[in-house]
Amino acid sequence: MPSSTARRLFRRSAATAVIGAFTAGLSLVTPLVPAAPAAAASGTFQQVTGFGSNPGNLAMYEYAPANLPANAPLVVALHGCTQSASDYHTHSGWQKFADEWGFAVVYPQTSTANNSLSCFSWFDSTKDTRGNGEAASVEQMVDTAVTQYGSDRGRVFVTGLSAGGGMTADLLADYPDLFAGGAVDSGLAAQCATTQSAASACQYSNQNLTPRQWGDKVRNSRPGYAGPWPRVAIWQGTSDTTVAPVNGTELRDQWTDVWDVGQTASSTQSLAGGTTESIYDDSTGRPAVALFSVSGMAHGLAVNPGSGADQCGTTGTYYLNSLCSSYYTAKFWGLDGSGGGSGSGSLPAPSGVTVTGTTDTGASLSWNAVSGAASYDVYRDGTKAGSVTGTSYTDTGLSAGTSYRYTVAAVDSAGVVGSSSPPVTATTTGAAPPCYTDNNYNQVAAGRAHQSGGYTYADGSGQNMGLYNVAVTHTLEETSPGYFVIADTGC
Numbered sequence: 001m002p003s004s005t006a007r008r009l010f011r012r013s014a015a016t017a018v019i020g021a022f023t024a025g026l027s028l029v030t031p032l033v034p035a036a037p038a039a040a041a042s043g044t045f046q047q048v049t050g051f052g053s054n055p056g057n058l059a060m061y062e063y064a065p066a067n068l069p070a071n072a073p074l075v076v077a078l079h080g081c082t083q084s085a086s087d088y089h090t091h092s093g094w095q096k097f098a099d100e101w102g103f104a105v106v107y108p109q110t111s112t113a114n115n116s117l118s119c120f121s122w123f124d125s126t127k128d129t130r131g132n133g134e135a136a137s138v139e140q141m142v143d144t145a146v147t148q149y150g151s152d153r154g155r156v157f158v159t160g161l162s163a164g165g166g167m168t169a170d171l172l173a174d175y176p177d178l179f180a181g182g183a184v185d186s187g188l189a190a191q192c193a194t195t196q197s198a199a200s201a202c203q204y205s206n207q208n209l210t211p212r213q214w215g216d217k218v219r220n221s222r223p224g225y226a227g228p229w230p231r232v233a234i235w236q237g238t239s240d241t242t243v244a245p246v247n248g249t250e251l252r253d254q255w256t257d258v259w260d261v262g263q264t265a266s267s268t269q270s271l272a273g274g275t276t277e278s279i280y281d282d283s284t285g286r287p288a289v290a291l292f293s294v295s296g297m298a299h300g301l302a303v304n305p306g307s308g309a310d311q312c313g314t315t316g317t318y319y320l321n322s323l324c325s326s327y328y329t330a331k332f333w334g335l336d337g338s339g340g341g342s343g344s345g346s347l348p349a350p351s352g353v354t355v356t357g358t359t360d361t362g363a364s365l366s367w368n369a370v371s372g373a374a375s376y377d378v379y380r381d382g383t384k385a386g387s388v389t390g391t392s393y394t395d396t397g398l399s400a401g402t403s404y405r406y407t408v409a410a411v412d413s414a415g416v417v418g419s420s421s422p423p424v425t426a427t428t429t430g431a432a433p434p435c436y437t438d439n440n441y442n443q444v445a446a447g448r449a450h451q452s453g454g455y456t457y458a459d460g461s462g463q464n465m466g467l468y469n470v471a472v473t474h475t476l477e478e479t480s481p482g483y484f485v486i487a488d489t490g491c
Helices: 004-012 014-020 085-092 094-101 131-150 163-175 196-206 210-218 246-259 324-332 440-444
Strands: 046-048 061-064 072-078 105-107 156-161 181-185 233-239 267-271 275-281 287-294 299-305 319-321 354-360 363-366 375-380 383-388 391-394 405-412 417-418 423-425 435-441 449-452 455-458 464-467 473-480 483-486
Touching: 014 417, 046 131, 061 085, 061 094, 072 094, 072 131, 072 163, 085 094, 085 105, 085 299, 094 105, 094 324, 131 156, 131 163, 131 267, 156 163, 163 181, 163 210, 163 233, 181 324, 181 405, 196 391, 233 246, 233 299, 233 324, 246 275, 246 287, 287 324, 287 354, 287 375, 363 405, 363 423, 375 391, 375 483, 383 391, 391 405, 391 417, 435 440, 440 449, 440 455, 440 464, 455 483
Parallel strands: 072 105, 072 156, 156 181, 181 233, 233 287, 299 319
Antiparallel strands: 046 061, 061 105, 267 275, 275 287, 354 363, 363 391, 375 383, 375 405, 405 417, 405 423, 435 473, 449 455, 455 464, 473 483
């Protein structure tokens, strides 16, 4: 939800209100004066100056792990309103995967000189179109980083949150020849608004356009371009009141039309954090568009602090504890070396996947062998849990009284993953984590949540539960002593 400062700004003028809806309650950044070119040291987050003519008056920051090899991928990550490049680097989790999987990250930063709330101008056709303003500055940053690191121009990706997500969609439409893929987090469809006065309607309302009309906005951004198109991941919370959930649907309609694949998902699966992943394959069966719908999540970037392979980031204002979106986005792009998305190999899905036993902390599976398989990957709730050469697997370290969904995919001798099996559900024995359904006032009184500034936050996870009163009710699940998460959709 917007901060009290943002709400005061909202009342001052309609124009400022459009931008204020994206605020994240963080310190404003100040304009930076270009200086002589300076390269960032490996393993250090720092500014790079003198990266070009910079028509959009942006600042460039970057991070690269030590010993980054040549021809590594490059990711561009755009912050939300009132946020900064440093803030996004700290919270989003991209550094973890840059270190693990070997790629550099560029963080463009806007300022109050461009917009009173430091928003990227996704709604201004003089700034968000090919060759103009902020979009042109980002292109110059990419050129600078590619030269500096020897990055693979065929593996340049862009992602962004909120207003940064809106700009991400615009950049994908403006520069489909530059970006191999993108991820729009709590953002808007490309060129939904071309003036500031039209932005509010995009944020809050269904624009009632057909998929073809949405797709035309992309095609008209780069006239004559015939592909290949970027692969696009879309993240949207179902309880977002700043960027209405319909924006996720509109983004899905837009990019599936661009890919000419229709709006019926090729596959769906449930992930952690109440997230539903819907994949839309291209004509070769390779994932082209992914829609991640996060049940109950408000406006922000999905993170999941922790040391697990699929965990990342830190919570904060508009960094919401759900699951690590950066992990799933990076895998969708193939930055983990998997090739991206769901299995694209020729091996069929294993048949006869069965739960053969459970304990308080484990689940055992078996399946029928697949001819030509060198090994099998086992996925728990959409995340790879392990790999075996045989046709059985025991998963450990699970929570008691909890249900998990498993799929299995065969892997050939070249390491190419085939199709995934239909999911099976294993429920561990023992008592399930306790759950509590009550209004926000009583949740605070019971010591399961706390209030600050008129809003209620779950203890431990810090998830925003809405206004501190008796009119708002949530279910909280105590996943560990004193650590509560919102579990309105099931506990």
